[in-house]
Amino acid sequence: MIKYKLICKDCNNVFDSWFSNSKEYEKLKKKKYLNCHICESTRVEKTLMAPNVLNTSGFKDEEVNKIKEIKFKLREFKKFIKNNFKYVGEKFAYEARSIHYDPKKKKKPIYGKASRKQIEELKQEGIKTEVFPWIEDKEN
Numbered sequence: 471m472i473k474y475k476l477i478c479k480d481c482n483n484v485f486d487s488w489f490s491n492s493k494e495y496e497k498l499k500k501k502k503y504l505n506c507h508i509c510e511s512t513r514v515e516k517t518l519m520a521p522n523v524l525n526t527s528g529f530k531d532e533e534v535n536k537i538k539e540i541k542f543k544l545r546e547f548k549k550f551i552k553n554n555f556k557y558v559g560e561k562f563a564y565e566a567r568s569i570h571y572d573p574k575k576k577k578k579p580i581y582g583k584a585s586r587k588q589i590e591e592l593k594q595e596g597i598k599t600e601v602f603p604w605i606e607d608k609e610n
C-alpha cells in the first residue's frame with residue numbers, strides 16, 4: 471500500500487488517499503475515478519511534497535532493522551524534547567542569550583531553529599547547544 475497526498479486543483483482541498491501501488495493511482499486517475507471529497511472535481515493530483523528517502527537496498531535485513539530502530543528512537547527523542555523543552559522557533563539564538571545573560575531569568579530548556587553561524591557564535595559565548603536530527607511524524 472502506498473499513501474499519497476492529493477490536492478484538488480479546483481478547491482485546493484488536500485487529502486490522503488491509499489493505493490495498492492503507483493500504477494493503481496495512474497489508472498484511477500486516467501479513468502477519472504479520483505475525485506475531490508468536497509467539490510467532486512476530478513482535477514485531482516498528487517502533491518509534489520517529496521519525502522526524504524533512503525535507498526536501503528545495499529543493506530542486510532538486520533541493518534535495515536537497525537535503521538528502523540534508530541528512527542523509532544528519534545521519534546521517542548522528539549517526544550522527549552517536545553515534553554521538556556519550549557519551542558521558540560527562529561528566535562532560538564535570541565532566547566538562548568536572554569536566558570544566558572539574565573541571571574534573574576529562569577534557566578528553562580528551549581529548542582528551535584538556528585543557523586550554523588548562530589550556533590558557532592553561541593558556543594563562543596559559552597552557551598551550550600545541541601544539534602539534533604528532526605524526524606517528521608508522518609514518516610514511517
Ligand SMILES: [Zn+2]
Nearest residue numbers: 478481506509
Ligand atoms: Zn475540490
